[in-house]
Amino acid sequence: MVEFDYTEIVHRCFRCGYCKYPSDYSRINCPSYAKYKFESYFSGGRMWLIRAFLNEEISWSGHLGEIMYSCSTCRNCVENCVFKFSDQLVDVFIHARADMVENGLVPSKVADFFSNIAKFGNPWGEKKSKRLEWAEGKYYDKNEYLLYAGCVASYDSRAKKALKALKELMEMAEVDFGVMRDETCEGNEVRIMGEFGLFAEIARNNLQKFESEGVRKIITPDPHAFNAFRNYYPEFGAEFNVLHHTQLLYSLLRSKKLNLGKVNAKATYHDPCFLGRWNGLYEEPRKILKEIPGLIFVEMPRNRKNAFCCGGGSGNFYTDYLGGKDSPAKIRIKEAAETANLLVTSCPICLMMLEDAAKSENIDIEVKDIAEILLEVIKT
Structure with missing residues (x-):
């Protein structure tokens, strides 16, 4: 495992707050801050909490653990931090968690997540x-x-x-x-x-x-x-x-191995964090949707590197630290419904989180994986 000394970085953050926003500073784009609305729940706040814990200014508590694990590691902060250490922000949180794990300081939900995967090979113990x-x-x-x-x-x-x-x-x-x-x-x-x-x-x-x-x-x-x-x-x-x-x-569409029929729909696309901000894959899903005859494609205001996270990453689909009222998924599904009548994504976690949010909020919008859309179009 690559060694990383995050203690040399945490003291450099003075909590300016740029990391909370998308590139146009239009609205809050950090999912945990959007839900909790406390400074401790955005990247700058976590950096200060980590530093305070290292300096023995605060003690461990279950609440501190929940704050650390409420971060979905969406990397919005990496995109929008204005300092030279921006690329290392998420690594700081990951390695701080690693120290928590090593010292047995993790919330019970997180411990259960690890235990189930170790015993059963999946988070639910199925x-x-x-x-x-x-x-x-x-x-x-x-x-x-x-x-x-x-x-x-x-x-x-x-x-x-x-x-x-x-x-x-x-x-x-x-x-x-x-x-x-x-x-x-x-x-x-x-x-x-x-x-x-x-x-x-x-x-x-x-x-x-x-x-x-x-x-x-x-x-x-x-x-x-x-x-x-x-x-x-x-x-x-x-x-x-x-x-x-x-x-x-x-690739299959380009090589004519899949032949598309026509559809009548207005669709938008949700960028999964681990596909987009983590791995830079933004265009293939959009190219697929634009290939579908009759489909009107419209972007949500927050898209690509500025996309708002569904709140499921970093195990939150299991621990649910970002669930309930004002959850990121509920915020995102409302944004999608204001844009189109079909929300397409390309991640099973996003699909699960966003459809559950649509049902919970009684929002009339279809949520589908891009493979489902293609299959339906081929069968028409």
Whole structure:
């Protein structure tokens, strides 16, 4: 694991507040600050709390732990901090959490998250046998691509529908792929939440499986898994290529392997943080939507690097520190409904969070994964 001394950085922040906003400073863009509206819940506040804890000016408390884990690591602060250490902001929070983990100072919800993944290979403690029910026996056998579903798409009923749509599209286009028989968590949230030891174990075990099966190319609909495979697994010797499903689907459209019918819809797109700000993939989803005949595509005011987070990242889809009234997902779904009648995303966590918010707020808007939209258009 790469060494990182965050204690040399925390004292440099003097809490100017630029990191709370998008690039045009139009409205609050930090999801945890948007919900709680206290200074301790934005990046500058967390930097000061970390410094105070290191200087023994404050003591550990469960509330401090919740503040640290309410950060969804969306990287809005990285985009908008005006200082030279901006690229390291999220790393500060991740490594501060790692010290919390090492010293046994994590909230019970976080401890349960780690425990479930260590024991069952998923955050909810679900049976491993349920993970591949969607795959219908399409197992990897020296195929060109391994389709890696991830935890949320495998277990959440709503996200699973989108996963099945992707599988059907790949079969239509005659993509040579299979699913690992014993797929387990890739560990992105485990690392982001600071359990470096467990993440290393997960990564090494997965790499051993991939190497023994001869995996060279991976496709995943999960930006969080995409991030782990692309940015963290190389530390452990990974040499495979990884594609997000929007990259594959756009390639299939360009090569005429998927033929689109016409649709009548006004759609907008929600950028997943781990696809956009973490990995710079903004254009493929938009290019796909603009290829669909009859679809009117309209951007939300906050888009691309200024997109507002759904609040599910960094394990918050499980811990729910950003849930309830004024949740980021509820704020975002209202913004989407003011823009279009169809909200498209390309992340199982975002899909789950945003559809739940639409139902909770009784907002009349469809929320779909981009694979579902393509499949519907092809079938019309």
